[in-house]
Amino acid sequence: MPPTIKQVAERAGVSTSTVSHVLNGTHFVSPPLTERVLRAVEELDYQLNPVARSLAGGRSSVIGLMIPELAVSYSGEILRGIDEALANAGYDLLLHTTHNQRVKERVFVHKLAHGLTEGLLLLLPSDPNAYLAPLYKKQFPYVVIDHQGFDDFSPTVVSTNWQGAFEATRYLIELGHRRIGFVAGASHTSSALERLQGYRDALQRAGIPFDHDLVREGYFARPPSYEAALHLLDLPDPPTAIFAANDVSAFGVIDAIHARGLRFPHDVSVIGFDDIPEAAAARPALTTVRQPLAEMGRTAVGMLLEYIAEPERPTRRITLDTELIIRESCMPPKRSV
Amino acid sequence: MPPTIKQVAERAGVSTSTVSHVLNGTHFVSPPLTERVLRAVEELDYQLNPVARSLAGGRSSVIGLMIPELAVSYSGEILRGIDEALANAGYDLLLHTTHNQRVKERVFVHKLAHGLTEGLLLLLPSDPNAYLAPLYKKQFPYVVIDHQGFDDFSPTVVSTNWQGAFEATRYLIELGHRRIGFVAGASHTSSALERLQGYRDALQRAGIPFDHDLVREGYFARPPSYEAALHLLDLPDPPTAIFAANDVSAFGVIDAIHARGLRFPHDVSVIGFDDIPEAAAARPALTTVRQPLAEMGRTAVGMLLEYIAEPERPTRRITLDTELIIRESCMPPKRSV
DNA sequence: AATGATGATCGAAGCGCTTCGATCAAACTA
DNA sequence: TAGTTTGATCGAAGCGCTTCGATCATCATT
Numbered sequence: 001m002p003p004t005i006k007q008v009a010e011r012a013g014v015s016t017s018t019v020s021h022v023l024n025g026t027h028f029v030s031p032p033l034t035e036r037v038l039r040a041v042e043e044l045d046y047q048l049n050p051v052a053r054s055l056a057g058g059r060s061s062v063i064g065l066m067i068p069e070l071a072v073s074y075s076g077e078i079l080r081g082i083d084e085a086l087a088n089a090g091y092d093l094l095l096h097t098t099h100n101q102r103v104k105e106r107v108f109v110h111k112l113a114h115g116l117t118e119g120l121l122l123l124l125p126s127d128p129n130a131y132l133a134p135l136y137k138k139q140f141p142y143v144v145i146d147h148q149g150f151d152d153f154s155p156t157v158v159s160t161n162w163q164g165a166f167e168a169t170r171y172l173i174e175l176g177h178r179r180i181g182f183v184a185g186a187s188h189t190s191s192a193l194e195r196l197q198g199y200r201d202a203l204q205r206a207g208i209p210f211d212h213d214l215v216r217e218g219y220f221a222r223p224p225s226y227e228a229a230l231h232l233l234d235l236p237d238p239p240t241a242i243f244a245a246n247d248v249s250a251f252g253v254i255d256a257i258h259a260r261g262l263r264f265p266h267d268v269s270v271i272g273f274d275d276i277p278e279a280a281a282a283r284p285a286l287t288t289v290r291q292p293l294a295e296m297g298r299t300a301v302g303m304l305l306e307y308i309a310e311p312e313r314p315t316r317r318i319t320l321d322t323e324l325i326i327r328e329s330c331m332p333p334k335r336s337v
Numbered sequence: 338m339p340p341t342i343k344q345v346a347e348r349a350g351v352s353t354s355t356v357s358h359v360l361n362g363t364h365f366v367s368p369p370l371t372e373r374v375l376r377a378v379e380e381l382d383y384q385l386n387p388v389a390r391s392l393a394g395g396r397s398s399v400i401g402l403m404i405p406e407l408a409v410s411y412s413g414e415i416l417r418g419i420d421e422a423l424a425n426a427g428y429d430l431l432l433h434t435t436h437n438q439r440v441k442e443r444v445f446v447h448k449l450a451h452g453l454t455e456g457l458l459l460l461l462p463s464d465p466n467a468y469l470a471p472l473y474k475k476q477f478p479y480v481v482i483d484h485q486g487f488d489d490f491s492p493t494v495v496s497t498n499w500q501g502a503f504e505a506t507r508y509l510i511e512l513g514h515r516r517i518g519f520v521a522g523a524s525h526t527s528s529a530l531e532r533l534q535g536y537r538d539a540l541q542r543a544g545i546p547f548d549h550d551l552v553r554e555g556y557f558a559r560p561p562s563y564e565a566a567l568h569l570l571d572l573p574d575p576p577t578a579i580f581a582a583n584d585v586s587a588f589g590v591i592d593a594i595h596a597r598g599l600r601f602p603h604d605v606s607v608i609g610f611d612d613i614p615e616a617a618a619a620r621p622a623l624t625t626v627r628q629p630l631a632e633m634g635r636t637a638v639g640m641l642l643e644y645i646a647e648p649e650r651p652t653r654r655i656t657l658d659t660e661l662i663i664r665e666s667c668m669p670p671k672r673s674v
Numbered sequence: 675a676a677t678g679a680t681g682a683t684c685g686a687a688g689c690g691c692t693t694c695g696a697t698c699a700a701a702c703t704a
Numbered sequence: 705t706a707g708t709t710t711g712a713t714c715g716a717a718g719c720g721c722t723t724c725g726a727t728c729a730t731c732a733t734t
Binding site: 001002045047049050051052054055060062070071073076079080083084087092093094095096097099107110111114115116251277278281282283284 | 338339382384386387388389391392397399407408410413416417420421424429430431432433434436444447448451452453588614615618619620621
Binding site for chain 2: 681682683684685686688689690691
């Protein structure tokens, strides 16, 4: 059995409260006693029990992260940023994957908000209205990553989705494309909506009429995006370029291009969104809009730590810039219009 | 404030111990009382506090995972398998990344083994002797993933590294290669050693003398593997194929091939190990030895759960099969010998 | 009918810690 | 010198739960 605070106290000849105070810096303790306590801690190789600590109302040094799915590079990159920042701050990470099941969100938040964790990070929550307001009211620290627009009190970190989509589309237009398909994301997320809007606005700005037939939902996933792209490619007047709402979708689109016996990128250009590691690894490498994923994770941790230190701090919302990364998957259309 | 067991007890008109018993099934409680307790739980939307539960000696429903680094797909894949299996079993995951710093391992294990977690999963521990024996002695449940050979009591799950390397090398030989380079992994891991041995044994079996110059360490990472491959390629009698100890190294090797102005895979074939997602996404797609990474994670969780249920259970060591995945990165040598 | 056995329920202790109020000695004031 | 303030240290309560032993009906036994 590991040593307890009581044993440390005995060995140092002081009370447990004194030990607690020196360990937490909660109260001034005279140098000689401090010294004795520290020595006892050293000798016993004592470590505070985080569970007891947390029950008694102290810091647990763990923060909770709720994530929809681990299987995607997108989450992985954000997770990396979070992990890095948390490690620097001496926190551990309690990870909960909802596997895209809404029900699990409530349970998780409920369970952790008054238990082990000092704060919560919510990545792409799909049903936030169900539980965020109470958290906020209790001043329980939390930060939402990559979702916005469902309330106006939650601290969030997001990226410039509209801007990124606008620039991607404009780039395609500048290459000479006029028929540009769009494989949209899951429409219950604000990022999907914003990207669609960026696409439409860029079209409009260039005087290209919006064609409803050129937009299909791909739900941010490869198989449905493959299907969506097939549909687009089979149109009487098919697109010469396709903008996919994220990189994973872009790969589905590329699959479809190959499946139709077309040459990529010569016959159809493709542009993605996110810049996950696979985008750079693919050949031809994928042109895409980079979201600073790891940076978003780091930023969210920074904010969360601020809220933990000072729960009544006013809500902040941080927006990070996206960036067009030009690689090899886009060319001018073969037969320029 | 969320409801406590006491409030549930009051509302149901029973003692807290009765509530605890019905919630945990630790003791028979008559149907009418059970019914009342359950209704009170329902009405209050009560959830057991995992912290208090764990302090008092009950289940915390969290297991700890120690992982060297999150930045690599290899870890990500294993993590996926773990996460999936854990979710099915109703456990949460406390993640701790050591960022390859040995010191952190001891601290983490020390901290978690007698606190919050019911069991530990250790991925690629680098300094296990320092803390595993005490854990074992205390019958604290843990499972080591992808490392072996440092003791003979720890439960482990590994894959057939030797076999995979042997087959990869044999495949290259069958294609006609005789000069086969090897970019080795970090030599303090048993998997690196086993793969090297598989390579040597396949060579020997084919009657090809082992050439020390054809082996360079790449430490499982891209930049050093790039350097290693450069060195190999600059040899007076350079290899016509290079076997990299993992996929990340293989990408470093490919970088080097391009850097030397050679055509890939026409001039130099490359084969990797692991089959991370990027291997399939790359073009030409990477031929590699698949380790069932997610499956290893799942298996480890399964074992851990068994140990949690029955700590005195004898040590098991599970070995999962690797598999050669032939894709596009290997061809017969240009000038067959 | 009285005693013993059986078994559901309860009360209380305790898990390891934090924290509030009490204590007691030293230092200061008049 | 007596009275007051100051501040370091301690004791004890309590966080929400589990679990052990005690209790008190109920039922079987003779």
